[in-house]
Amino acid sequence: xxxxxxxxxxxxxxxxxxxxxxxxxxSYTFMExxxxxxxxxxxFGIPSLLPPGIKLISGPGCPVCVTSTxxxxxxxxxxxxKDVIIVTFGDLLRVPGSYSSLEKEKLTGADLxxxxxxLEALNIAGSNxxxxxxxLGIGFETTAPGTAVTIKKAKELGLKNFLxxxxxxxxxxxxxxxxxxxxxxxxxxxxxxxxTITGSGIFEFLPEKYNLGCVIAxxxxxDLLQSVLMLVRQANDKSPVVEIQYKRAVTAxxxxxxxxxxxxxxxxxxxxxxxxxxIPESGLSLREKYAEFNAxxxxxxxxxxxxxxxxxxxxxxxxGLKMPEDCSLFRKICKPExxxxxCMVSAEGACNSHFRYIQYx
Amino acid sequence: MSEIVSLNHGSGGKQSHELISNLFARIxxxxxxxxxxxxxxxxxxxxxxxxxxxxxxxxxxxxxxxxNLAICGTVNDLAVTGAVPKYxxxxxxxxEGFPFHDLELITASMAHEAKKAGVRIVxxxxxxxxxxxxxxxxxxxxxxxxxxxxxxxxxxGTDIRTGDKLIVNGPLGNHAIAVLGARNNLNFSxxxxxxxxxxxxLIQDLLNECRQIHFMRxxxxxxxxxxxxxxxxxxxxxxxxxxxxxxxxxxxxxxxxVLGFDPCYLANEGKIVIVAGEDEQEKIMSILxxxxxxxxxxxxxxITEYGNGLVTVNTGSGGKRILDLPAGIQLPRIC
Numbered sequence: 041x042x043x044x045x046x047x048x049x050x051x052x053x054x055x056x057x058x059x060x061x062x063x064x065x066x067s068y069t070f071m072e073x074x075x076x077x078x079x080x081x082x083x084f085g086i087p088s089l090l091p092p093g094i095k096l097i098s099g100p101g102c103p104v105c106v107t108s109t110x111x112x113x114x115x116x117x118x119x120x121x122k123d124v125i126i127v128t129f130g131d132l133l134r135v136p137g138s139y140s141s142l143e144k145e146k147l148t149g150a151d152l153x154x155x156x157x158x159l160e161a162l163n164i165a166g167s168n169x170x171x172x173x174x175x176l177g178i179g180f181e182t183t184a185p186g187t188a189v190t191i192k193k194a195k196e197l198g199l200k201n202f203l204x205x206x207x208x209x210x211x212x213x214x215x216x217x218x219x220x221x222x223x224x225x226x227x228x229x230x231x232x233x234x235x236t237i238t239g240s241g242i243f244e245f246l247p248e249k250y251n252l253g254c255v256i257a258x259x260x261x262x263d264l265l266q267s268v269l270m271l272v273r274q275a276n277d278k279s280p281v282v283e284i285q286y287k288r289a290v291t292a293x294x295x296x297x298x299x300x301x302x303x304x305x306x307x308x309x310x311x312x313x314x315x316x317x318x319i320p321e322s323g324l325s326l327r328e329k330y331a332e333f334n335a336x337x338x339x340x341x342x343x344x345x346x347x348x349x350x351x352x353x354x355x356x357x358x359x360g361l362k363m364p365e366d367c368s369l370f371r372k373i374c375k376p377e378x379x380x381x382x383c384m385v386s387a388e389g390a391c392n393s394h395f396r397y398i399q400y401x
Numbered sequence: 402m403s404e405i406v407s408l409n410h411g412s413g414g415k416q417s418h419e420l421i422s423n424l425f426a427r428i429x430x431x432x433x434x435x436x437x438x439x440x441x442x443x444x445x446x447x448x449x450x451x452x453x454x455x456x457x458x459x460x461x462x463x464x465x466x467x468x469n470l471a472i473c474g475t476v477n478d479l480a481v482t483g484a485v486p487k488y489x490x491x492x493x494x495x496x497e498g499f500p501f502h503d504l505e506l507i508t509a510s511m512a513h514e515a516k517k518a519g520v521r522i523v524x525x526x527x528x529x530x531x532x533x534x535x536x537x538x539x540x541x542x543x544x545x546x547x548x549x550x551x552x553x554x555x556x557x558g559t560d561i562r563t564g565d566k567l568i569v570n571g572p573l574g575n576h577a578i579a580v581l582g583a584r585n586n587l588n589f590s591x592x593x594x595x596x597x598x599x600x601x602x603l604i605q606d607l608l609n610e611c612r613q614i615h616f617m618r619x620x621x622x623x624x625x626x627x628x629x630x631x632x633x634x635x636x637x638x639x640x641x642x643x644x645x646x647x648x649x650x651x652x653x654x655x656x657x658x659v660l661g662f663d664p665c666y667l668a669n670e671g672k673i674v675i676v677a678g679e680d681e682q683e684k685i686m687s688i689l690x691x692x693x694x695x696x697x698x699x700x701x702x703x704i705t706e707y708g709n710g711l712v713t714v715n716t717g718s719g720g721k722r723i724l725d726l727p728a729g730i731q732l733p734r735i736c
Binding site (some may be wrong): 082085086262387 | 407409414416490538645651654655658660661714716717718719720721723724725
């Protein structure tokens with residue numbers, strides 16, 4: 041298949057693997073920030089193509105994984121309100137909240153619909169005018185423009201029964217939180233799809249302020265291996281910079297139309313991240329102009345205090361401090377069919393990827 | 402086991418297995434292995450007996466409808482046990498208000514498929530329920546046929562040997578993608594047609610000509626992955642799958658890339674995996690390829706020693722990983 045096969049070419053991949061082996065001197069730890077990268081890395085067996093000295097750890101770039109328990113609790117609270125339809129992307133369904141999950145609520149009668157885009161949520165609102173649709177907006181700069189379009193469209197259509205519960209987040213503040221916390225890595229494999237929207241500039245502070253190398257990577261196996269090679273070379277030369285490997289999609293300036301949409305519809309706000317707590321200016325909430333679509337403004341709900349499983353180490357995994365295999369629940373109690381933490385739910389979560397793709401004894 | 406039944410329990414994956422083993426098989430006292438068809442010894446004959454329910458949504462999809470799907474599914478469940486399918490029953494649960502025109506189309510396609518497969522629909526039942534108490538139409542079948550002498554253990558997996566080859570009779574995932582496309586809620590249209598077909602004649606040709614076929618299974622819900630795990634469980638062997646060799650049509654591959662599906666997990670309705678001695682690989686491939694239902698067959702993997710009971714995948718790009726049993730729903734109501 042065009043645009044896929046050439047990036048999965050075995051000879052090219054083995055040659056890149058050989059170049060990495062030749063270039064690597066000692067040990068390196070790189071963090072892939074994006075959940076899409078985590079999934080690709082394990083799906084294509086990338087670790088088996090790297091020398092033992094190179095370790096890849098997952099970061100806070102899987103939107104489902106970083107979604108806080110209280111967001112799920114809030115979504116569940118909305119699902120219990122009479123005549124409310126919760127519309128969501130499928131991944132959120134099984135994330136455990138304090139007492140339940142959306143999936144469990146569905147079993148006991150909540151009206152929950154799964155969509156692949158926000159615009160489908162508008163259709164549901166349009167054909168259920170007697171009910172209120174609460175759309176769970178989740179994702180980084182990659183998916184937030186889609187929600188922005190949805191909100192603008194809802195306004196255009198004059199929909200009165202469509203609300204957004206936003207868990208949208210942006211990338212730079214959490215990366216800064218990691219860097220400021222003194223994360224012990226030799227560089228970031230930066231999220232290619234976020235950068236497609238934002239441009240490469242948002243990562244410049246990492247080498248400048250924190251001496252951390254960055255390579256913005258694509259999602260195919262050759263992209264990932266080439267990115268690792270670039271990071272190894274940066275680390276060897278002790279010259280951290282922002283490099284774009286994913287040149288077929290990413291530019292320095294990014295997608296201006298999407299950026300304008302984002303700033304027209306959203307403003308930044310403090311947001312709670314699993315594993316990090318509240319990070320200032322890291323979330324996206326609707327601007328005043330669009331407050332009529334803000335679920336939290338239109339139908340405020342009160343929550344009892346959240347409860348998290350103390351044995352779950354998702355937070356440490358998202359901060360790059362631990363691996364899924366370090367968790368006492370992993371594979372024993374916490375499995376894709378019975379996830380304890382969010383990282384086991386999403387196909388992009390580190391625990392889920394390790395569970396599905398990595399050989400175990 | 403969780404306290405209430407969820408769609409996950411009908412997925413063909415881990416939770417389905419749990420439901421069947423921990424509840425039905427336990428209470429009915431059915432011994433392992435739990436297979437789609439039971440092979441029963443009676444008066445010196447081996448009878449293969451199966452039952453299946455069809456709840457596909459929508460009822461009509463490119464390449465078929467719930468009617469011919471019900472016949473193909475039942476015929477294939479029998480045929481992979483080494484049986485010659487003979488008799489089928491058909492029960493209909495119909496929602497009040499269902500159009501006669503559709504019912505007639507569905508019934509005619511069942512009759513047509515049964516004739517093609519050489520089976521007779523000999524009995525059935527009809528129930529009509531209140532509007533909203535079932536979704537349009539559900540069909541339940543049972544099927545029976547005699548197992549060819551010498552193939553009594555084919556469905557048990559006990560004949561599988563290290564070094565045996567795994568063969569599939571064509572590209573995977575077409576049925577799932579055709580049904581998904583027909584559902585219209587994903588807003589995509591595709592040219593993909595369901596692979597829904599009765600494979601009994603093809604299977605009979607193989608069993609007549611070959612002596613080293615050690616196991617066969619049709620790849621329905623749960624796809625190739627579920628069957629590979631079943632093979633590991635039945636045979637106490639391991640499997641190495643060559644990802645690059647697994648045939649997948651381009652439109653299916655493209656949609657899988659976009660939607661995040663793995664073709665190895667997708668449902669099929671006219672595909673089988675054959676486990677056979679390496680010596681007979683060429684002969685099997687030549688028989689398969691001479692039949693329209695097997696013309697895109699491929700050798701996709703090898704049986705290995707048990708190892709740790711895993712299906713190992715050599716990825717197309719030179720890496721290695723495992724292929725885990727699907728958890729949770731992939732796509733509900735696909736068959």
